[in-house]
Amino acid sequence: MMTHPALLARLVEEYERESGLRAAGPQGPLRQQMEDVVYTLCVSTGTRDIEAALAAARERLRTAWPGEPGDVATARDCRTLNGAAG
Template sequence: MAHPAVLRNLVEQYVTLRTLHAEDGDTEVRRRMDDVAYTLCVSTGTSDVDAALVAARHRLPGARTTDDSALTT
């Protein structure tokens, strides 16, 4: 698992890129978002970006290990 500082950076990048893509749908933004999603998955040992985001957030300082709020729909 990657260092928490790296994970925080990847999560922030992904969230920002997802917002940008939702606003204008630029192909370059989508490509970069896919790259960050892949890196998140590799860094957390997951195969799905949503699972990677949950795993990364649980590794960040201050995360509660019993908090499953991100898993509820």
């Protein structure tokens, strides 16, 4: 079973956003959210570390949508069409 590209795009976006917030200063709840995102990315991509998970997710996104690798705007549009908050 393969993870839907919209979910992968959301996870990558969330990881990148939380990485930036974490760099600004450690926060308790943010740490748990980051661990959850890392775990979900690894499980979703069948990998064991975040770098491999990000590489696998980006490759999947590159082949899932035409255009730029991991086209975030397209991913956002897809989530909006499916009724998810973006």
